[in-house]
Amino acid sequence: MPKPEKLIVKIENVHKAYGKEKVLRGISMDINESEVVVLVGPSGTGKSTLLRCINQLTVPDSGKVWVDGVELTNPKTDKDKARQHIGMVFQDFNLFNHLTTLDNIMLGLVHVLGMKKEEAYDKAMLELERVGLANKYGSYPGQLSGGQKQRVAIARSLAMEPIVMLFDEPTSALDPELIGEVLTVMKDLAEGGMTMICVTHEIGFAREVCSRIVFMEHGEIVEQGLPVKMLNNPDMQRTKDFLGKISVLD
Amino acid sequence: MSFIEYMLIALPKIWVGLQITFKISSICLLIGMVIGFPVALARVYGPKWLRWLVSAYVEIFRGTPVLVQLFLIYYGLPQFGITFSAFSSAYLAIGLNSGAYQSEYFRGAIQAIASGQMMAARSIGMTRLQAIRHIIIPQAFRFAIPSWSNEAVSMVKISSIVYLIAIPEMMYVAKMLISKYYNPMPTYILVGLVYLLVIGVLTLLLNEIERRTTIPGLETARRGS
Numbered sequence: 001m002p003k004p005e006k007l008i009v010k011i012e013n014v015h016k017a018y019g020k021e022k023v024l025r026g027i028s029m030d031i032n033e034s035e036v037v038v039l040v041g042p043s044g045t046g047k048s049t050l051l052r053c054i055n056q057l058t059v060p061d062s063g064k065v066w067v068d069g070v071e072l073t074n075p076k077t078d079k080d081k082a083r084q085h086i087g088m089v090f091q092d093f094n095l096f097n098h099l100t101t102l103d104n105i106m107l108g109l110v111h112v113l114g115m116k117k118e119e120a121y122d123k124a125m126l127e128l129e130r131v132g133l134a135n136k137y138g139s140y141p142g143q144l145s146g147g148q149k150q151r152v153a154i155a156r157s158l159a160m161e162p163i164v165m166l167f168d169e170p171t172s173a174l175d176p177e178l179i180g181e182v183l184t185v186m187k188d189l190a191e192g193g194m195t196m197i198c199v200t201h202e203i204g205f206a207r208e209v210c211s212r213i214v215f216m217e218h219g220e221i222v223e224q225g226l227p228v229k230m231l232n233n234p235d236m237q238r239t240k241d242f243l244g245k246i247s248v249l250d
Numbered sequence: 251m252s253f254i255e256y257m258l259i260a261l262p263k264i265w266v267g268l269q270i271t272f273k274i275s276s277i278c279l280l281i282g283m284v285i286g287f288p289v290a291l292a293r294v295y296g297p298k299w300l301r302w303l304v305s306a307y308v309e310i311f312r313g314t315p316v317l318v319q320l321f322l323i324y325y326g327l328p329q330f331g332i333t334f335s336a337f338s339s340a341y342l343a344i345g346l347n348s349g350a351y352q353s354e355y356f357r358g359a360i361q362a363i364a365s366g367q368m369m370a371a372r373s374i375g376m377t378r379l380q381a382i383r384h385i386i387i388p389q390a391f392r393f394a395i396p397s398w399s400n401e402a403v404s405m406v407k408i409s410s411i412v413y414l415i416a417i418p419e420m421m422y423v424a425k426m427l428i429s430k431y432y433n434p435m436p437t438y439i440l441v442g443l444v445y446l447l448v449i450g451v452l453t454l455l456l457n458e459i460e461r462r463t464t465i466p467g468l469e470t471a472r473r474g475s
Contacts, residue, residue: 057369084375094370098388098465107384108374142467153370160374 006033007066008164008195014053014063016046016219023049024060025219031164034193038206038227041216042242047199050216051166054197055086068163084112087157087165091172093149095141101128101152102137105159113160127155131185147178151185158189165189167198203247207231215239253436260427260437264444267423272448274340274409274419279402281345286352290390293353294360295382304353311350317411319343324415340412344405352401359393360386392463399456403449420444 009031016024023046031037039047052058054065056072056079064073072082096104102124109120128134131151141149150170157165167186171179183205190196190209200206206213206227213230215222215238223230223239231247234240289304296304311319324339334342363386371381413422424441428434 055373057372080372080375080377082375083373086373088370088373090366090370090373092364092366094364094366096367096370096385097468098392108376111380111384112375140466140468142465144467156374 007031008033008035008068009054009197010064010066011050011054012064012066014050014060014065016049016053016058016060023219024053026063027216027219027221028063029214029221031195031197033195035212036190036194036196036210037198037212037214038210039197039199039214039216040201040206040243040246041222045216046219047216048168051088051168051197051199054164054166055083055088057083057088084108084160085163087154087160087162089150089153089157089165089167089170091169093141093146093153093173095149095153095156097141100138100140101133101144101155104141104152105156108156108160123159124155127159128152130158131155132181145178146174147181150174150182154182154185154189162194164195164197167196167200169199169201171200171202201246203231203243213243215242217242251431256431256433256436257440259431260440263423263427264420264441267418267420268444268448270417270419271406271409274337274344274412274417275402275405277341278344278348278409279405281341282348282352282401282405285346285349287356289349289353290356290360291382293357295378308350308353311347312354316344316347316408317414319347320411320415336412336415336417339415340409340417344409344412348401348405352398355394355397355401356390358397359390362393363389389465392465395456395460395463399453399460402452402456406449406452407445 007030009029011027011029014024014027015022027046027050029037039050041047049058053060054067054072056065060073064071066072067082067086070077070082072079095101096107099107102121105124105127106117106120109115109123110117115123125134125137128137131154133148133151133155136144136148136152141152144152154165154170170186171182174182179202183202186196186198186205187209198205198210210227212224213227214224215230215234215236217238223234223236225234230239231243234243289308292300292304293308320339320343323334323343324336327334367385367389368381371385372378376384409419410421412419413425416422418426420441424437427437431437
């Protein structure tokens with residue numbers, strides 16, 4: 001018996017424009033607990049903007065967003081508090097350059113969650129172990145490879161015990177030989193039941209790991225479905241054209 | 251009187267002047283920093299009205315000579331019933347002037363921090379103020395050190411203008427020595443050498459601070475990119 005599904009993220013008719021450029025034109029989406037959703041589509045299609053609308057780093061012009069039952073688009077909602085438990089991983093890592101990997105992870109634990117230093121230290125070390133970088137606890141971001149940086153960034157997010165993780169092209173800035181180590185960490189997370197929304201062109205990851213592929217174009221969802229269906233036999237020609245093109249690269 | 255003999259007479263007096271030069275420069279630099287850093291933050295992160303207000307301050311104090319500012323405060327304000335001592339006038343005028351310049355150095359440093367740093371801080375639930383305090387400020391101070399060093403060095407020299415309101419700093423001492431011994435060239439050379447020495451030591455000190463606060467790995471990364 002599958003357990004009853006719990007809605008984690010609900011997006012309702014979200015619009016966003018930068019000046020005259022309409023980036024999102026009415027996006028609606030439901031994401032359940034432990035779902036791994038991969039967003040694909042041509043660049044400039046609004047995938048990253050959509051991710052940032054979920055944690056309100058970008059405020060939508062209209063529409064509503066709920067995370068774990070809390071409406072973030074409600075002006076009364078404390079957005080900082082809500083973001084504590086929405087993990088986000090960026091294309092260019094955005095580790096805090098002046099802090100060691102350990103301090104990168106501890107900072108939020110101590111100053112946002114109010115943990116004691118010793119407790120935060122243990123938690124941070126645990127998260128570093130989880131991404132296989134416990135031995136790098138004293139290194140600064142500038143001393144790590146791209147793949148290591150991204151794994152620390154993931155650890156930093158995980159330490160906050162997120163209810164959902166947002167990945168914004170987590171492997172796009174990496175040298176090809178470093179992509180694997182990041183995808184492995186993401187795969188482990190997915191298998192552990194983490195709810196994930198990933199903007200990525202890694203079709204291999206989508207095929208193996210995700211539960212749904214969402215194809216976006218010009219700020220709209222064109223088509224979505226199971227990876228098998230989307231990759232092999234999509235309904236729309238546009239989906240077929242796009243996924244066909246990036247699958248060749250895979 | 252040989253140059254050496256003259257030196258032995260002049261140097262103790264110059265030393266007294268140097269102490270005042272040092273006092274004026276360091277206090278004005280400090281005032282400038284206390285004003286300049288918040289002004290820079292206000293210019294980058296503040297609401298529009300505040301940005302406008304602090305920009306006006308910066309442009310006014312950068313756009314007029316510091317000597318004019320000093321005279322307006324020391325000679326001008328008493329006409330409106332506000333009187334400052336010579337020292338207070340010097341701190342106020344040069345400090346405010348330096349604050350305008352320093353705010354620009356700090357603003358450049360803040361803006362050199364990648365926007366992703368702020369975004370990442372917000373994404374783990376930090377408030378804007380927390381992000382500024384824990385992420386932006388520690389990096390901005392480091393980035394600002396090279397240009398701030400420039401301000402420190404020029405401050406030591408700029409402070410010499412206060413001899414015009416009769417504060418007995420090094421230039422004032424030089425003028426006194428010249429009128430007493432009628433030997434401008436040796437005096438100016440001597441004072442020039444003392445300035446050079448002081449600034450040399452200051453530069454070494456600032457370089458050392460820069461070296462010690464460099465973020466490991468970042469320097470090479472920046473050079474490489």
